[in-house]
Amino acid sequence: MANIAKKVSWSSRGDEPAQGEGTPLLNGTGAARYSRQFSGGKLFHIGRLSTVDLEEEIDEEESVVSRPKEIPHNEKLLSLKYESLDYDNSENQLFLEEERRMSQMGFKCLEMSRWLVCALIGILTGLIACFIDIVVENLAGLKYQVIQQNIERFTETGGLSISLILWVLLNSAFVMVGSVIVAFFEPIAAGSGIPQIKCYLNGVKIPRVVRLKTLVVKVCGVICSVVGGLAVGKEGPMIHSGAVVAAGISQGRSTSLKRDFKIFEYFRRDTEKRDFVSAGAAAGVSAAFGAPVGGVLFSLEEGASFWNQMLTWRIFFASMISTFTLNFFMSIYHNKPGDFSNPGLINFGRFDSDSTEYYLYEIPLFIIMGAFGERESYCGNLSLALLHFNGPVLFLVFSRRAHVSFTPAGGLLGALFNVLNYWLTILRIRYIHRPCLQVMEAVLVAAVTATVSFTMIYFSDDCQPLGEDQLEEYPLQLFCADGEYNSMATAVFNTPERSVRSLFHSPAGSYNPVTLGIFTITYFFLACWTYGLTVSAGVFIPSLLIGAAWGRLFGILLASFTPHNSIQTLADPGKYALIGAAAQLGGIVRMTLSLTVIMVEATGNVTYGLPIMLVLMTAKIVGDYFVEGLYDIHIKLQSVPFLHWDAPATSHSLTAREVMSSPVTCFNLVEKVGTIVDVLSNTSTNHNGFPVVSRLSDGCEPGKICGLILRSQLIVLLKHKVFVERARSRLNQRKLQLKDFRDAYPRFPPIQSIHVSQDERECMMDLTEFMNPTPYTVTQETSLPRVFKLFRALGLRHLIVVDSDNQVVGLVTRKDLARYHLGKHGLEELQLAQT
């Protein structure tokens, strides 16, 4: 069981040392026991002293007896394994000296190099987007051509099962490659990467999330999964890719490639790196959707507590460069140099002015689409036709609907998607944990996707005449008459991006309602099954596709229910497809502001701004009533200590005294090396920040706060053996510089790798120069919201709690704050676990 928990988490890998039976478990009684040890009392007792550091023995029997039946869900835990990033500069003497030495010109150069880095981020992200796009287009084109020819060959002779097998094999092969590299080489590259980037921008260190290897696996993985015909998009991974590019470039070196270009050394700390990563994420959004402003807003929504004007402009600049680069190279690739009509990976096509009008009475319809979404798919006798195809699946839907219909706000397809995916993920965490199993599941999904698609095309009798200006790249004639093509094939025998575009822009009548209904339902479940597979893939495009399908269906049904002499505009199904796509996507991911702008920029038309906003807001409000957004669900399932925007509303009753961890391990200004090594080596606590106090040795009373020193700093000091005695004996010893810390950043060696001899253990270390002498402090009476605000607004990692004499009494870290959240029954406290 221990391995189960480890395998499925974002950051775990097969080669990590197994910790045996003693390892805290993710599920089962073991976890309950362990978390008890941490909370040391009632499970949801609020306002207790945090006892993370308490060494007291917990009675084994009692803990087993007390709550033996309770199997805590994953989301009730808070993992202790995630470290925080340190966005607060450690303003120690070295840093201040360097800053004071720097001239105004120096700062200007620094500012210019920041702009340069952002330009490079934009260019590289754009190029990666180009690369993905071109490779996917070519490989997918090749695949569809081969299958199309095969199908055409066998349509007459009747051996279509061979075509099916060919299709299944081709898809499975691609997906297997994509899944193998993800599962065996870099599990963190799975999924869209957006939850991970959200966490990173929030201040949580997700191991290996911004490494070069992750980028390579991500890019190859996404190509394989899209070409493999899975219900996935290539847009989400672009955001992750942009972030990796940013983290790489801004550091001016690659530890994977073992190259250090000796540039941008100033940026080698969390604060600066994070700024660039947000620019990279924005550039990724920008390249994915051709939405530079949307990209900026995405970065703001995810990490904006550190917002600042100059930074925003740089982010904007990176976004702009990114979409421009993509546009430029794609225009050359398409032999239309200078034609900037491909600003993003997904292109919604041009919504021309004539068709973009909407009327006041349509707004309630749009809002209904946002709120009730799923209803329309089931109205009328359509459901009978659907039952024919998806009996068992529909049963599930109907049984859920029976429940949902009674809730006052109605159901939302997005919430349903999230709920289903949530349970699926739980199942995956429990049962599908080994890489080979994960690969097998991915291949299975690929095979099923191909089979279902083929079946739908095979049984579909929706033939449409082949127009002059057809949008379909691979029209399948199949059993249709000459000059006609199979309409279902347009939707499923195509890359998802093309299908979306076709649903938006095909003239009225291109799809018949049954086709759309069947497609919606099938694709919904396929996409839901697919998200969370061990492949690199995004959920944006599948969401858009589902929404576009039911939106178009809604439009068609609406037109058929209204008298024929009503205005033609009403009958434009493309408009409803767009609104449906927005509603579905909004219902799944729950971003509002940024998503509105992304959609507006991707459609290239602001006319729909207002309806899209309304729809997204409704989708969010209705969806939030049932379940959180998809990304938040996955973050919660990983037990990440994610800090939300505000402290829970009802948390004013808590003060720093209750929240803080206590007692705190402190160091003296001049501390014995042996003590430091022992504290750092203590794996049971594994603290990262240590208040430095004066006169601790006098007695047992806590000392006055002098500063704060980090584990990473101590490790560098130990590594360079900066001991008082050595400094005295050898006067010409090189003084430690900020550069030494930067060179070690961000992969500081573990304490175990540093050898300290018995003699050296007796030496002393003077921390004065290296500690941050002005850490932020609060008093014990400070309320939780106040502590939270300070912590969040400044991006702190450690906040020292002092008494009225400035003596250290506790330490507040991210997990202390993330523990409290607002549940159904008021304030709840999450359990802490070492998982």
Next chain:
Amino acid sequence: MANIAKKVSWSSRGDEPAQGEGTPLLNGTGAARYSRQFSGGKLFHIGRLSTVDLEEEIDEEESVVSRPKEIPHNEKLLSLKYESLDYDNSENQLFLEEERRMSQMGFKCLEMSRWLVCALIGILTGLIACFIDIVVENLAGLKYQVIQQNIERFTETGGLSISLILWVLLNSAFVMVGSVIVAFFEPIAAGSGIPQIKCYLNGVKIPRVVRLKTLVVKVCGVICSVVGGLAVGKEGPMIHSGAVVAAGISQGRSTSLKRDFKIFEYFRRDTEKRDFVSAGAAAGVSAAFGAPVGGVLFSLEEGASFWNQMLTWRIFFASMISTFTLNFFMSIYHNKPGDFSNPGLINFGRFDSDSTEYYLYEIPLFIIMGAFGERESYCGNLSLALLHFNGPVLFLVFSRRAHVSFTPAGGLLGALFNVLNYWLTILRIRYIHRPCLQVMEAVLVAAVTATVSFTMIYFSDDCQPLGEDQLEEYPLQLFCADGEYNSMATAVFNTPERSVRSLFHSPAGSYNPVTLGIFTITYFFLACWTYGLTVSAGVFIPSLLIGAAWGRLFGILLASFTPHNSIQTLADPGKYALIGAAAQLGGIVRMTLSLTVIMVEATGNVTYGLPIMLVLMTAKIVGDYFVEGLYDIHIKLQSVPFLHWDAPATSHSLTAREVMSSPVTCFNLVEKVGTIVDVLSNTSTNHNGFPVVSRLSDGCEPGKICGLILRSQLIVLLKHKVFVERARSRLNQRKLQLKDFRDAYPRFPPIQSIHVSQDERECMMDLTEFMNPTPYTVTQETSLPRVFKLFRALGLRHLIVVDSDNQVVGLVTRKDLARYHLGKHGLEELQLAQT
């Protein structure tokens, strides 16, 4: 002289008590002397102890002798008269008790009422925009019709001077009304109001800026000045109007109307009010430009250090409602209900897809437009034609250009505009200070504007055929042939909004280059003269108009220089007009991100997003090289202690010790009423925040910090006579509640109005319950950037500096931080003055 300074400042009014010769002056030696008294040493000495509170006598002679010649410019001063807003909640016992009493449901209701307030803000702002638009359209239509008929009557008979007089009189009358109400009733309503709102969002309390009276004067004023034909727009004032609406509604009462609706009482504090004001400003932008996302970004750019996701969504919601309301009512007014094509006051018209293409090689051209802007107006023999009309004015331009041409980056029209306006404002501050003079200047400008317009039309021989689908509302035939109209009249005999639209969309050939050149130059100087008049008016539309004119000129010249067989698109002058408008506006106001989005939303087309961004960035970079943005100039000229995003880059050498004000006036936990009254009555210090310490009475050593109490809180306490003795004697005395503080907010009575008898002076006051027990503190060694970051990120008003024993040693306020700024020669320190 004292009055000069007072008259022109935003917040000064005629009825304020004159303080005689002792009043510190804005200009002249008096100011130099006074500021010396404050800085107490060398004028630009960095790193000294702040001596604002020092009572030491300055030798009168020395101060006069030391720098007798130095007449400090306004922008080298920092006014002490502006109070700060307090965005940090005073979490005293009363507050915490209330918060803890509140249930989760209570917080939900609160959240819902926040959304309700935002909806109301949006609706009201939209309605105000409707009102302004409809009244302006009708009055201006009436005016132009009267004049047009008059001109037509006299064109043949030859008495056109009568038409001129009629025009001048009509314009002057409107402007006089507008100017009189502003100058005599509410001077704060002058200008666009954007600098004032920027300051408010930054945390500076600008007196009377969000009062109902200001709103009424602003709305009437802007109608008068636009109808009066000044070179102004009605968009800027909308932002101010939205902010006033927000401040009013969110408080649930109006002190002007003496009505208290007893709702939204929870929102009666700076923190909440500010959030709503940013929503109001966004709603204003949204209504003005039909740009809801742009509005949100505007609010973010101006006050985003307090950003948070839920708040942003509410701001977005208010923006959305605002543009929708405007759209809805305008569509009804225009008898096209349901046609949502009027999202804002200014409508750039539809840029259709066919004409919105641009090519790669155009991008450098666009950038040149951003950077060099003004050059094109002077190239070729065009300048000769211009000289004919504007000899003296052009001379000035040429002489400036001779200088500018040598600077490497070239000149920018926006920077020139700002420089000219800067000098003009200095002149106004010195010489045009009395309301009647201000009214006279406004009327003069109105008359000159009318005369110049008339002259330009009269001498113009640019006749264009009257097309079928003419965009001109009031075509003037004048001396043109039948079926033709005067092209110059389209530009000047029209509301500026219509002129902009005409420049964007008129087909190629509608304007001839000479007309555009003359118009650009004339309008440039008129607009520059107009901004800063004592009328309520915005600078957005004039800027756009100037830019559109020279942009179109640039396009026409470009087309004429290129061979005729080149692509037609190049010759589309409307495109260049749009880019020129963006460049000019960007060069003047220097907003980047929000302006890009505003322009994109106003054009209704994202295709131009990238070029607009590039142009705005170039305009900002080039413009910043010369001078700041127009709004920043005006903020500086008012000596407002405005906090920028970051501390100056080279300020790491300063620490809290040097920055703070010291010694600090502290109170004991239980303090004598007499002491409190005396301290509050001391007009020479006029402090607003007082650290509360324990054991101050023991000796002269500073006490340990216990909390922070505000002047406003003390005043409420004194008013209610919350004395220890009274509490003891009458046990049933009503306990003071948070409501008492809220009722007094925001206009706390002055200390002079509170009568405290001699007996009461001997009573004691217990501050424990009312002070904020957990104020943020820093140590003396904290560097300025660190202090700055804390101060700015949390929106503080007072930051207490303590020593290692938690004893109060100083207090950092806004003016202490705003003092330091980065000048040409490194870090500079502004002088403080009581102005």
